Amino acid sequence: MAEIKDRASAATAVREAVYKSCMYKDDMNWEKWLNLCDDDFSYAITAYSPEIQRNMTYLSGNREDMRTMMEMLPKHNSDHSPLKRHCSVYEVEVDEENKTATAVSSVLVYQTMLDGVNCHVDSGESKVFLVGRYCDKFRVNEDDVKFIEREVQLDTRRLDKGSHYPI
Amino acid sequence: MAKSRNHAEWNAPPPFKADEYVDSRIYSDEGIFEEELEKIFKKAWIPVCHESELAKAYDFRTVTIAREPVILVRGKDMQVRAFLNVCPHRGNMIERRPSGTFLDGSPSGNPRHMTCMFHAWQFDMKGRCVYISRQEEGYQDRLKKSQVGLRELKCEVYFGGFIWVCLDDDIGMDVKEWSAGALECLQPSLDEEPLEIFHYHKAIIPCNYKLWHDTNCEFYHDYLHYHNRITGFNDGYFARKNMGFDNGHINVGSFEVQYDNYEGFDSRAAISFPHLPPNHWYMIDMFPGVNFNLRGSSLRCDLMTPLGPDKVMIEFRGLGLKSDDEATRRHRIEHHNSIWGPFGRNLHEDLLAVTGQGVSMDAQAEPRKILHGRHENETIHDENGMRHFYEEWGRWMNRSPSDPTKPFSEPSKAESKSKEEALA
Ligand code: FES
């Protein structure tokens, strides 16, 4: 692990962590994803609904909840069409003491059909699954940064079949 | 001995009575679909949204019933009224937003009015036309504002604050009569204090709306859901009764959910709805496509808007009590979303299953027999709920669900007829 000696190197580590989180989730390597997160990590998928004019939470959990969910995946019947995240980190802010950091990233999630509808016809077809932003909080350690919060703020509210996978 | 079947065997009627299966054309035929909009959706009470979605005077909400755009507005008198969201001038849709307030003006019109942006005709919250631009110049005395009011629709707030609309002026019954007793099991829990919406999302699924309603009406698909499989199929569970009511409604009696058996879920007892025994779970399916589902701490409502024979929009709502403090509300939301949210465990599985049904029931595919012939003393895995629905559907459509090319005949008549045939 690289040493994080100043706020600039913390910001670089934050960017890398955001991209790694996408890559691990794309690869459904949930263990590696959770390893980027601290013990007090919390996750939420939220959205604002102009229909009911309220902020909503679509999914939430702590690190343990997320682990349980991932471990139970084989016991569920799921749409196994893989999701791929296209992400751009827009803004990183590291606090004065170089202890915590926040990042805002744009995220687009594509779904490549596998077994979701009629696989003979549509497997292999890619489409936009959802549009949103990652609003992340990090703890800055001596040799790495760890996620303590990820809020996925969705624009998309028409989610059709939905998903068992975290975004 | 079990064996596979050839084409003739596959197409032979099942060893069931006619009310124990349906023909898949009722899920795929374009003509039948159009007929359903006319004969059913334009004639039934539909709970289009919840009063908390338009809580303040001048708030509005727009929806669609059977392709007709509808607007709900709350007047200065706090009463909710429903109108066709259609301008009497040249048919523009008056309001385009999903919800909002008329307290603010719009580019073409004044505050506290519904304004059609096209030629700026304006209407008040009671649907009266109050302004026609250059009225005298163009219409002289040939057209009065009183002749161009909005089309008002029957509208009632009932059952925990749901807003029900009916396109048919002549339905001849209020929502209480329409529900025919099906809502009574939850009425004390929902009417004790005001409710508030906390969840909304929608799905457009390539299947017929009735397939979603069927799934909500049958619990035999417990096998689809990991959590239901392991919650313990105990005696209490299997004693839950499916009850049929007039007008095609059904409900499923309660039992106590053992959340200890759910990995990663806690008990809902502490924040169960008023008058609901801790962790109990009731389900009501209203004809033709509405579901109310109270699972201890949160209420779910599904509303189906059929968009085509093979396309349905399902709106999912979650509700708690208006009096909830922040922590209680958060718990209700967690309980709701972990199972029923778009990323929840059960909803995704249910939606996958009906999508699969939709694939096999393409309009041009060979008609199939879809079975609902389970009899288990009208308890949870009995399929009497679906049979009850389709009997009513047949009556409204005057088509036999098991052969939609034939007219409906009342079950008693059909039964005696089949006996006669057997004797002949
Ligand atoms: S169409 Fe509405 S004012 Fe002309």
Ligand SMILES: [Fe+2]
């Ligand atoms: Fe289900």
